[in-house]
Amino acid sequence: NPTWTAYEKAITELEGGVATIAFSSGMAAIAAIFGTTLKAGDRLVMPSDAYYTARMLASGFFQTLGVEVQLAPTAGSAQRDYLEGPKLLWLESPSNPNLDVCDIALLVEAAHAVGALVVVDNTTASCLGQQPLSLGADYSLSSDTKVTTGHSDLVLGHITVRDNSLADKIRAWRTQMGAIPGPMEVWLAHRSLHTLDMRIERHGKNALTVAEVLASRTHVKGVR
Numbered sequence: 758n759p760t761w762t763a764y765e766k767a768i769t770e771l772e773g774g775v776a777t778i779a780f781s782s783g784m785a786a787i788a789a790i791f792g793t794t795l796k797a798g799d800r801l802v803m804p805s806d807a808y809y810t811a812r813m814l815a816s817g818f819f820q821t822l823g824v825e826v827q828l829a830p831t832a833g834s835a836q837r838d839y840l841e842g843p844k845l846l847w848l849e850s851p852s853n854p855n856l857d858v859c860d861i862a863l864l865v866e867a868a869h870a871v872g873a874l875v876v877v878d879n880t881t882a883s884c885l886g887q888q889p890l891s892l893g894a895d896y897s898l899s900s901d902t903k904v905t906t907g908h909s910d911l912v913l914g915h916i917t918v919r920d921n922s923l924a925d926k927i928r929a930w931r932t933q934m935g936a937i938p939g940p941m942e943v944w945l946a947h948r949s950l951h952t953l954d955m956r957i958e959r960h961g962k963n964a965l966t967v968a969e970v971l972a973s974r975t976h977v978k979g980v981r
């Protein structure tokens with residue numbers, strides 16, 4: 758579909774990768790990563806504070822299929838202590854909803870040293886705020902339902918890779934599982950990219966103003 762191709766090309770440029778595969782939702786993109794990398798007996802290391810539905814898919818459906826799921830917090834890059842032979846390291850930084858962060862480059866290096874693939878769920882930062890592929894990750898994943906498109910008028914996701922062989926597997930998964938986005942949604946998403954830079958700048962300014970007000974109040978115990 759030419760509308761997908763145009764959107765995927767634009768996202769690939771922003772992510773600094775070689776190929777993007779658009780999905781019908783962020784969860785469809787997440788399922789595609791699990792489905793194309795994990796089989797019975799494989800180990801997945803994932804943040805204990807990762808997006809709730811992603812954790813439920815891993816510790817529900819995929820654990821039932823025989824995948825071993827190890828959880829560790831995002832804060833303090835705690836997943837580094839659990840890198841004994843995982844097939845896949847899952848990162849989400851900043852995490853949703855607690856906004857903890859980890860050192861992506863450090864964790865990628867440690868994971869690659871033991872032969873693991875690394876995916877970053879980059880939904881919260883968006884591809885303009887952070888480029889996980891430039892930090893060494895194999896996959897940058899996003900729910901484009903959120904910051905990327907920002908108008909609350911569509912549901913969409915994407916995966917961008919640095920290696921075309923990973924892209925082929927994901928594209929085949931999308932076709933066979935039917936996790937294809939509608940062309941209208943993709944067109945709306947492409948339109949939304951025109952305001953991404955301005956929206957991110959305004960998000961940051963607004964959030965900082967709110968954070969400063971809250972931090973100045975004595976009855977507020979903590980601000981993330």
Ligand SMILES: *Cc1c(COP(=O)(O)O)cnc(C)c1O
Nearest residue numbers: 782783784808853880900902913
């Ligand atoms: C919302 C969200 C998802 C899931 O995206 P949908 O498009 O709603 O399926 C995945 N990861 C994170 C971090 C999210 O915030």
